[in-house]
Amino acid sequence: MAIQKLQDLSVTEKSSWKSHHPEAGYTKEARILDGDIVHTWAQADHDIELDFMDADLLKLVLSETGLVNKKFHVIFDLNHVTDISYSYKKAITELLFHWQPFLGLVCFFNVCPSMSVIVDSFAAVAPDNFCVLQTETYQDAVKKALAFKANDALSENGENEAASEHSEFKRRFLGAVARMSWLNILDYPIPVPAPDSQYYHFFQAIDALRSDFKAKETEKENEIKQIHQDYETRITQTIIKMNAQAEVGKKSIHEFEAQLATLRARVAAQDMELTRVATAISEKTNALRNLLDQIHSLDIDTDVKRKMTDECLKLLETETIEKRLNIELTETDSIFLSKLQKKHTNLNQRELRISLLVKLNYDTVEIARSVGISTRGMESIRYRMHKKLGLGKHESIKTYLSDFSTAY
Incomplete structure (x- = not known):
């Protein structure tokens, strides 16, 4: 930290005491004069609008110079500043209120005409123990x-009574406007002068405006x-609706x-039936094979033995079909499937069962349930079977199979 004397006034500067505002086109800088005077300015080469207050920069300067919770003063160079944003005005006003009792004097200098009334408004809205004023030059501000x-009087000398009265009413008027606009204080009473005062109508108008703002608020x-x-009502209605939907769910x-339990019971019953059928088929097959072995061992006429053997083989073929289809067949069913399989070798086991x-x-529903597929899946299989059976567009599978059974 470099400290140097400038006309018997100490100046403390740091390169980090800057805040950049690229969108607004300026850089806020600060330094300390005489140990407790914060000198701040906006570095720019063109007219600018201050967009937001650099509270963090001020806190940094106070912290690094040991001025936290100690009395300090601010002189603000407004060169090139032609306007201040609404948020900046609020921040300055809140600074005046929230930094007491440590903030002493606030002095603005190089104030352009468009900014003069704003600075006067800052002075008007400041608490009584604050001193907010404006000067023309840096030297005057210092x-x-x-x-x-040094506790010297800062009031203007030489004002006549009329000028003093005018200044006082101006301060009251600007203070009332600033409190309403920047601090949203609508309950603060506005002292209206006597009806014969030339300022009466102005204050009456601003007080009426305050009442309107309050009513609007x-x-x-x-x-x-x-x-x-309304929001709470909607939430309640939504909750009721959701609870009702939950109950329906x-x-x-x-x-x-319940449906699932029914289906499981049906599947279990079908499994038991399939097991029974498979067991019965297996028993029949074993019995037929034993019978066939016994026929082979008989010492009988060859033609008779051959006829008996052929019948056993037919029965074994039927058992084989039953085993593949997991269904017990009558003799007619067995003959039908055997003939159908020989004529249409491209039919798979499920299609043979569906045909039967x-x-x-x-x-359709019963068939789909029997083979374990959906009704839509059944329609798809019917379409493929229609092609495999070589049927025409308007020919029926059921009619074809019925005629086939009769013909064979």
């Missing part, structure tokens, strides 16, 4: 700060309350579970 530190609060109530789940069930007049 003198004012040093004089304030109340109306806005009521609207917010109504919106909140629970009921649907129970129904689904179609011939036996089972409907």
Whole structure:
């Protein structure tokens, strides 16, 4: 930290005491004069609008110079500053209120005409123990700060009574406007001068405006309350609806579970039936093979033995088909499937079983349930079977199989 003397006034500067505002086109800089005077300015080569206050920069300067919780003063160079954003005005006003009792004098200099009334408004809205003023030059601002530190009077001398009265009413008026606009203070009473005062109508108008703002604020609060109530009502209705849907969902789940239990029971029954059929087929097959062995061992006429053997082989073929289709067949069914398989060798086992069930007049739902597929899947299989059987567009599978059974 470099400290140097400038006309018997110490100056403390640091390269880090800067804040860049690229969008607004300026850089905020600061330094310390005489140990406790913060000199700040916006470095720019063109007219600018201050976009937001650099509170962090001020805190950094105070922290690195040991001025935290100690009395300090600010002189603000407004060269090139032609306007201040609304948020900046609020921040300056809040600074005046929230930094007491440590903030002493605030002096603006190089103030352009468009900024003068804003600076006057800062002075008007500041608490009574603050001193906010404006000067023309840097030298004047430093003198004012040093004089304030020495407890010298800073009031303007030579004002006549009329000018003093005008300044006072101007301060009151600007203070009322600033409190309403920047601090949203609508309950602060506005002292209206006597009716015969030339300023009476101005203050009466601003007080009426304050009342309107307050009424509008109340109306806005009521609207917010109504919106909140409507929102709560909607939430309640939504919760009720969701609970009702949840109950319906629970009921649907129970129904689904019941259907699932029914299907499981049906599947279990079918599994038992398939097991029974498979066992019966296996027993029949073993019995036929034993019978066939016994026929081979008989010492009988060759033609008789051959006829008996052929019948056994036919029965074994039937058992083989039953085993593949997991279904017990009558002799007629066995003959039908055997002939169908020989004529249409491209039919698979499921299609053979479906063909038999179609011939036996089972409907689509029953067939789908029997072979373990959906109704839509059954329609797809029917389409493929129609092609495999070589049927025309308007020919029926059921009619074809019925005629086939009769013909053979």
